[in-house]
Amino acid sequence: MFKTLDDIGSGKRVLVRLDLNSPVEDGIVKDNRRFARHARTVRELVDAGHRVVVMAHQGRPGRDSFVSLAQHADLLAEYVETPVAFVDEVYGEAAIEAIRSLGAGEVLMLENVRMCADELPENAPEDHAESEFVRTLAPEFDCYVNDAYSAAHRAHASLVGFPQVLPSYAGRVMESEYEANTSIANREFDGPVTMVLGGAKATDVIDVMSALDEGVDHYLLGGIVGELFLRAAGYDVGYDVGGTELYDHQWENNEERIRTLLDERGDRIHLPVDLAYEDDDARAEILVEGIEKDRDLLDVGSLTVERYGRVIEDSAAVFVKGALGVFEDERFADGTVGVLESIASTDCFSVVGGGDTSRAIELYGLDEGYFSHVSIAGGAYVRALTGESLPAVDALVEN
Ligand SMILES: Nc1ncnc2c1ncn2[C@@H]1O[C@H](COP(=O)(O)OP(=O)(O)O)[C@@H](O)[C@H]1O
């Protein structure tokens, strides 16, 4: 397995890759749990007397979210409780000078690595190691730390190139995410394993279900994907009505796989028995049997929450991917929050992932400590659940 911060020693020149990729609104970077999590790794490096240089990315070229990391440096500094200097280059002369003038226990953040052309091609690690970017920066450091688990599905230079040429270590976020997110594939549980699957991205959920057959005892479905399964089961649910474009194209792309899953694992797949909709600005609920194709369905109903709660109570492990309803609207948060509360009230091993879904935890004041692990990863979490390997994790393991 990979080496960790416990193996580095002290007083080194450390290049650390974080994932501070965040929502950006009107040019303002929104604070989120990625800063708090990575700050713990940086704090530990600072306390060990290392010179710490942070590499990270934001957005992609061509998108509004593709902005400088200057704001990220200030936000990170608040969480680490130490100044984080910023240089608006990745490996130019000014960057090298700033790196060389760093003192022990000081932190410097480089500019958005995606502003350098060598970063983004999905190349083999040995090819990235040959890039000007890696060849210029690497000699300035004694070692490389990768904490960017949530970007580990990308074979980019800053993620896979440096382990080829520097002694490399996993940061604390990398370590904890890896252990929790692969536990469905790697761990034995002393009782039933349950997956709560919902959200808007049906293909992600179906990929996870298809990859994980043995080892999962219950699938509790909700959200748009839950409605698509109800459609396959013959209910008038899971259709685009009133101008939505969420259901029909996802149905067309996934119909066959949904039908096969229902046929083969119907006894383990639990579907909503009631759903919620908006009526006169208020939440109203209806049994799935009574639904006609005439309304937007925005959450699972209270009977479903109760049933899902009972399955969770009897589970040894619960993994969550995707919200059961439009939890951003308080009226339609009951499904997502109800299930999270059921998990919080048991002592099962629990992992909550998916960028949007884990936001419900802070939005509704649930304590993160109630869960074994709250992932800050989206795409990487899904890949880990399906048992797919992540190039940046492989690069650390092979180091
Ligand atoms: N019935 C529904 N109709 C519309 N949107 C839904 C419904 N149920 C869940 N959602 C939306 O799904 C989103 C989360 O889905 P997704 O992006 O797949 O999850 P994540 O990013 O957590 O992996 C939430 O923002 C929620 O509003």
Ligand SMILES: O=C(OP(=O)(O)O)[C@H](O)COP(=O)(O)O
């Ligand atoms: O936020 C990220 O992924 P996520 O949205 O799947 O959690 C990572 O930083 C990867 O970013 P990318 O999808 O632009 O390569």
